[in-house]
Amino acid sequence: MRFCFGIIWFFLIGTPLYSQDTLFVNKHQFSSPVQNVFEARETVFAKTTLALYQLEGDNWVEIQENFSKPYVFYKNTFFESDFIPNSELFDINSIKELIPQRGQFIATAARSGSRFFIATGSELFEYEIRDHYTRSYHNKSIRDIYIEDSLKVILTYSGIFVNDSVELENPKYSNGPLTKIDSQYYIAWDEISLFFPPDSTHGIPNATNLFSGKARKVLSWKGENYALYTQSVSKILPGFELQPIHQGLEYLDLEGFGNNLVFATSQGVCLSWDGEYVDTLAQVPSIINDIYPVGNRLIFSSDDGVYEINPDKPEAFQLADTPFSVMTSLDDFNNLWIATENGLFVLIPDYPRPIPIIPDVEFNREALLLHGEILYVGAVDGLYQLNTYEIEKSYLPNLLNTLQVPVSERKSTWLIGGALAILGFLVGFILFRKRRKELQFNPQYASKNEWSLEELKAKILSEKIQTIEGLASYLDTNTVQLNRNFKQFKTTPGKFLKKVKLEEAKRLLNKGIDMEEVAKTVGYSSQYIKKELIDK
Known part of the structure; x- marks a missing residue:
């Protein structure tokens, strides 16, 4: 091992x-x-x-x-x-x-x-x-990751850190996610506190009582606020008085799903509340750690693996046999990321089994966040960070080659691949030298000081550039050099590309173009565009 x-x-x-x-x-x-x-x-x-x-x-x-x-x-x-x-x-x-x-x-x-x-x-x-990943907040057990344009909060079992510098004096730890509702931030840490960035907090006196148990999550649904506790799911009344809508079980997650509020239990039951009545929506063989709504589907992370229900299959069926699954998230490539207590896996459309990406690491509940192309995953030993685009375009293809080729055939494959790699390197080197000589006489893009953001924006839109790698390739450079050159603009290639693409998406939507068509044009999923432009 x-x-x-x-x-x-x-x-x-x-x-x-x-x-x-x-x-x-x-x-x-x-x-x-x-x-x-x-x-x-x-x-x-x-x-x-x-x-x-x-x-x-x-x-x-x-x-x-x-x-x-x-x-x-x-x-x-x-x-x-x-x-x-x-x-x-x-x-x-x-x-x-x-x-x-x-x-x-x-x-x-x-x-x-x-x-x-x-x-x-x-x-x-x-x-x-x-x-293929980096790790920070070493030896901190990460409970939640919250990121918006000017605010980054990493909540752990041994401290809450703001913008990678400030540590809150109170609370001293977190047991649930940070939630923003109507410009107010709520931190669940067994009790509930209001958070005023960057470093002020205020405990809510009426946020807990004997029947409710320990606070785990605050959620807004249909214009009203709800709170998940270990022993109850409650509606929040004025003065933060708690009105229970369900009690008697151990509750682990709470999400809005269409016209219903759904909540998971340690008994493997997912319950649904329509504002008047509570009903059983689904059941899986073991404890449900997390509910992940995706369109008209619900994905459950459980100790027995990952399950899904949808209109075509109202009975829960198993998507992935990944024991002790704690949370899932879907990226822009339709890959399902699965955090478990035994590692991080990804389930991709073209491969039948979950693929281990970070094995032998214990990841935590509520500690999985996809922010743009970057996936943040919290574990008992720190915060892991992956670039989903790099994983999709480079790491996964190489990994799949080894997974799909039988062991008996791999030696010859390696020999052929090695020969092709050497040949490709030689051809690439010759072309590189040729291109370098051309740039000496045609320095249109050789001098990065000549770049301007407006020119780059025009080129991104006219050439339909959708990735950082694509932009680097168009400018005859690499992503490392591209990042260095962007320092003069006080931004990064990723942030600038995202801004340009979202501005273009907004312009197209305002013209009445269909959301799916807009998504294809800018290279983002409709879900991501909706989240960035409409839901904020």
């Missing part, structure tokens, strides 16, 4: 890496002590006291070549050394928490894809670098 040791910031062979999770995988065994490790010929080599080994898949193959000196490296060809050159040394101090105590001195390192090797203390350790 792989154990998550923590987040690292470090430099690998002079190249900076972004914040990411690194997990211990294996300690490799050799017949003699390990001297050093290095990259060469698109793989990894390990030098021991007696031999040199090349990594092939998961196996180390001995190189039939004799070396008389303790260390071997590669520069155009193999060469020996009596010592490790400074250029090959790896600074162990930045990641010493990952290395056994006795190995924390002279070290070398090598990376192959997501595999990271460290040779130190006569041992060779392997780690997996998961760089």
Whole structure:
């Protein structure tokens, strides 16, 4: 089993890496002590006291070549050394928490894809670098994420943080989400407090009583406010007096769904209230942790997996066999993200089973937020952040290739893929050099100081550019350089692209163009456009 040791910031062979999770995988065994490790010929080599080994898949193959000196490296060809050159040394101090105590001195390192090797203390350790997500708020158990244009609130079991800087004095923790109703912010933390950004709060005296239990959520429905407690679902009357509409069970979530208010219970029952009567809407085999309304569908996260009811199938049926599911969210690509106590999964339209994206992490209820292209997921050990566009366009296709190709066929596939990759690299490099020479004589976009936001906006609309990568490609640059260049405008490519697309969506809607057509034009889902332009 792989154990998550923590987040690292470090430099690998002079190249900076972004914040990411690194997990211990294996300690490799050799017949003699390990001297050093290095990259060469698109793989990894390990030098021991007696031999040199090349990594092939998961196996180390001995190189039939004799070396008389303790260390071997590669520069155009193999060469020996009596010592490790400074250029090959790896600074162990930045990641010493990952290395056994006795190995924390002279070290070398090598990376192959997501595999990271460290040779130190006569041992060779392997780690997996998961760089498709980042993690912050380390070792904080995240309870909720709230983000709007000028406000970001991260609610945890050990503090509430505003705009990544301010920590509220009271309450000291959160047990439920932050909700905004009619410009007022409510924090559920066993009791309920009003929140006045950025740092003021006021407890509501009448927000709890003996029958209600502990506060978990405040919700607006049909112009009136409701509160979810562990022992009751109540309507909020003037003065915050609580009028129960249902009691006697343990309640875990509350949502508005069309003309009804629906609430989930630990008994696996979803109840529905139409303003007068409570009725049973659905039942699943285990505790319902979360209700997620999507159009005319309801998706339930339960300890037995993810279930759905819709007009075509009024009986709950299982969408995903993901035990201990705590919350779901649908992104713009129609991928269903499933947070569980055993990891984060995604259920995509073209693959029959949930795909693990962040395994072996315990995620929390009510701690899943899709904000634009960014998915925020709260866990017991911090806040995870993923770019759903990058996952859809890059990470998932590569992952699906390994999932869908039978094991017996993968070796030949890798060989063919490797040859094609090398060929593609050579062609790409030639084209890059050619394009670079052209830019020297045609600097229309070579000088980023010549850009203006109005020109970029016009190009985005005329060329129907819908992604950051598309904008970078049109300007003959990459996303990293694009982000750097946008600093002069005091914004980011993502924020600017979102602004342009939403402004265009608003203009088209005002002209009376159908919502679905607008969604296709700007590359956002109709649900997201409605949320950003109409519901706010």
